[in-house]
Amino acid sequence: MTLASTTLSHALVRCLEALEDGETLEHCVDKYPQYRESLRPLLEVALALRATQPAGQPSPYFVIRLKEQLTRSQSRTAKGGEAR
Numbered sequence: 001m002t003l004a005s006t007t008l009s010h011a012l013v014r015c016l017e018a019l020e021d022g023e024t025l026e027h028c029v030d031k032y033p034q035y036r037e038s039l040r041p042l043l044e045v046a047l048a049l050r051a052t053q054p055a056g057q058p059s060p061y062f063v064i065r066l067k068e069q070l071t072r073s074q075s076r077t078a079k080g081g082e083a084r
Contacts, residue, residue, distance in 0.1 A: 011035045015043055016061050019050075 015028035025043050029036045050059060058066075
């Protein structure tokens, strides 16, 4: 995906993944300068929520992604395709 075709939602997902991997907020927003003003507050909220999450609990982001993957898999299976 090129910088020109990256949407705010894609940039947000990529940054959330990077933050989960230990990347800094500054490094994330520097990758998407066109969305810096919008990304920063969203990522700050995500970091604050992660800090309040009890140990041993999956992150809300993980749960959302898992549900999306399961829904896509079920949809493909229902249409006669292979589930991955």
